[in-house]
Amino acid sequence: MTRHLAAACAVMLGASSVPALAQQGPPRDEFFWLGEMNKASTVINKDEGLLDPALAPKLAQGLARVIEAGNQPGAKRPSTVITFEPLMIKEAGVEVTLLHAGRSSQDMHATYRAAIMRDRLLALAEQLGRTTRTMVELAATHRGTVVPNYTNGVAAQPNIYGHYLLGLVAGFDRDAERIREFYARVDRSPMGTTVLNGTSWPLDRQRMADYLGFGALVDNAYDASQVAAVDLPVEAGSIVTSIALHTGSYIEDVMTQYAQPRPWILLREGGGTTGGGNTYVSSAMPQKRNPGLLNGTREQASNALALAMGPVFKAHNIPPGMPDAKSARANSAMIDSAARTLQGLDRILKALVIDPDRALEELNSDWTASQELADVLMRKYKLPFRAGHHFASEVVDYAKLNAVKPTDFPYAQAQAIYRKAAAEMGLAAAELPMSEAEFRATLDPVAIVKNRATSGGPQPAEMDRMLGDARRRLEQQDDWIKERRAKIASALARLDTDFATLAKGAN
Structure with a gap:
């Protein structure tokens, strides 16, 4: 075995003990997944008799060198089939294109788009769970704090701040549910569908899907790269939109307090600059403490909304199969923008200062009861x-x-x-x-909220029930994420092992 191949195989075999999305390894970008698809094709096609067993180890060696070179710091990582393939030819000879039996850039690109979106959805789900948990625990802290609530921008009724937060948690819980439902539609392997109508090669699509960690196959070959690859980004955008709207709505509710001379809820002061702190002092007016964290997170939510609209406009009025809405990087940036929005919201929730006495004073100075x-x-x-x-x-x-x-x-x-x-x-x-x-x-606003008897109301017994339910849902969400990541990690580790075993046959 050559020195390069030995090093590459050591990396591959070592990956079996690393969690699915551990950041120590190479990024799971287009280059990564093109490498995984080629590794799987080498192993499967050799086993199925579609590739000469005597030739397969040589091709595996060349492919391993391509992957190793791309994993070096600062190295180029080609992101398309037509730019990846010349590297394989250089390392293993033109015979390496025998791996292209029954394949097309259409199904290969559709596959890495699905795999990348799958990873991004799990990262988004994790951040959504983290931020939601912060909100749930803040609700528990304020399970008895009576504050004004507003409708149509006007003080409406007294409520418990924790109850208000659990209402927002319910919205984020629906977002988490949407992610789980959408993930099942993304977690389908297009590999083996070629351009749009399959192939005459007897490919083992199921084994390919298993090696890449997919839960199922895309059923219709035409759908795989001509239809699903366009509407899935649009659906992802709808989830990003919902998260951004929930976040922006909450921020605006807090922002209105900054127009009051004596707010009952504010950000803890600190930071000193527009970029890093919760608030910063105005450059001209010494009395002002501008809520930079609120402004920045709201801007991020607006950016997420703008990016979420992109797939809709790109996919509008084009025939099936056009590439406009398919960019893995653009769609990843869209999903990542929602995660960054949630990170900002998490900081806001941890920086809040609530004055219960001032809130009660406001209630008793108006007629919300x-x-x-x-x-x-x-x-x-x-x-x-x-x-x-x-x-x-x-x-x-x-x-x-x-x-x-x-x-x-x-x-x-x-x-x-x-x-x-x-x-x-x-x-x-x-x-x-x-x-x-x-x-x-x-x-009396305090007596009002305590005397509520409606299921889902702010009374202590219902608050305890809803807090318990919210925590259980978050645990279930965490388990769901871990299970999906473990499935992908196990599949890729199995592929690494089988590929490394094949590559060793070159000795």
Whole structure:
């Protein structure tokens, strides 16, 4: 065995003990997968009688040298069949093109695109799980923190901050589910379909798929490189879009607080520069602490959205099979942009400073608890909701006109408003059925959220249940990622072993 081949085989055999996406090895780019496909073709075609067994070791030697050379620091790593093949010819002679039996750049490129996207999806799923876990644990920390929530940009109702965060977690959980479902569609081997209608060579497509770690075969040869290779990037873009929208929505919710003179939620100050810190001091206005981390992450989410639209426009109004939307690098950059967005969000969640007292003060300075008046009047005193809503609305109108806070509203005035509202609504009972103590308790935002009884509400028992469910889903997601990576790692290690054994036959 030559020195170069010995070194190459040592690298290949050593890979069997390395996790699937360990970064110590060569990047899993187009060059890597072209090498893996050629290794698998050498082994399979020799075993199937499509390649002379006496010639196979020589070809394996040449291929091993090509792979070893490409793995050197700074070396060129060709990314297409037509640029990879001349390197094989140089090292093993023109006979190496016998490996091209029943193959085409169409199915080979479709295969490495699927394999690269598969890796990127697992990396995205891992980052999504990491960021979601940070959000879940922040929700646990604030499982009793009462804050205002907003609808239509206006303070709406009191809520638990942890409950609000678990609502966002539910959105990210759907994104994780989409990744898992989409992965199953990507995890199909196109190899052996050639250009679009298969080949007369009796290829073992299933064994090829097994060596490359795919879970199944692309069923239709025309679909493999003419249809799926275009719509799969579009579907990936939809997942990136959803993640970016969820992230941007949360950031904007925090950003609105920076317009307030006394926010209840901010980023912890620090960093000093626009690039690295949570906030930075304005160059002109010394009082300003600009939220650089929020701005930067929102920009990254916008970049992700822009990249996610790319496959749609590239694939629009073209006949099947055109290359416009197929670039592995462009589609990888799109998926990676979502992972970077999630990394920024993770930093934001870890940098938040929440002031529960200030949040409660804001609630008690506005009328976000007013709906509870209508609810209690209907639930306890059988008053029609619209009548109770009318009464509560009149109370709020009076309070805002006279600058009265909920904690200071005169009970006698509430009684007078009720009598007027009852007459306007045609009610028989003209007196407010609530006592003064009950009237004030009904406007207590802390009591409101604790007394919620709806499944999925912010009450302590439901918070504990949802936190437990969220943690279990994250564990299941982690297990899913590990299983998929282990499957790929095991397949590639098996290929390395069989290829190295074949290459040794040259001695």
